[in-house]
């Protein structure tokens with residue numbers, strides 16, 4: 001029996017969707033959006049033209065993910081390293097592009113029942129951008145569908161540093177180190193991603209095989225899908241292709257997983 005097609009998918013998306021097991025969709029997908037500069041260079045255009053074109057890819061990917069009811073999508077929009085190592089003119093352009101996106105996109109996010117969140121050191125971003133971010137989050141806070149998290153001025157190592165500091169501060173306020181109990185769950189609760197389950201799938205565009213300081217703790221057991229498609233060319237249909245590939249993989253979490261038939265029902269144990 002064919003599952004019904006979620007509203008809004010185009011024909012190519014629907015074709016791939018019908019080959020998926022709707023019971024085994026990833027609960028959280030994280031995407032490293034890469035290749036904007038190369039996309040522009042191939043067209044003899046300035047790098048910023050690639051970033052501008054990248055917004056269309058963000059729109060398509062976000063809408064398709066929401067339409068097929070992925071509970072959480074996280075996009076690596078701007079790393080701490082990007083901020084420090086790129087020319088000021090490019091950084092300024094990215095900030096303006098982000099502000100514009102946040103201003104224009106709220107109605108679409110609301111129409112798709114998407115709630116906006118952020119990870120990264122927000123306080124280091126320009127104040128005007130922080131205000132836009134707060135407004136957009138506020139405007140979508142009641143939505144109950146997909147959580148869209150934008151990683152802005154994000155670095156996984158900085159996140160871990162901040163978690164250590166938060167843990168130490170909490171200990172100091174609660175009777176000192178003797179009372180500090182640390183396990184994986186404690187650490188998870190002090191990461192920027194405390195509102196999210198760990199990603200099941202991480203997608204990287206433009207063919208690079210690196211994590212580039214993205215969600216290092218959270219991606220411990222994620223399936224990695226690398227596509228040669230450059231980010232500005234990426235669309236919902238490519239996300240579905242990534243999910244199809246994910247569903248072909250056998251997730252073992254360090255175990256043996258001999259029983260394939262119970263694969264998705266069984267709670268995998270970590271080793």
Ligand code: FPP
Nearest residue numbers: 033034035036037038051054055077098101
């Ligand atoms: C990587 O391409 C992309 C970025 C650093 C910026 C990503 C930003 C967007 C897609 C648009 C704005 C975002 C939102 C959420 C509206 P690159 O410049 O590193 O490409 P290259 O490796 O080919 O040089």
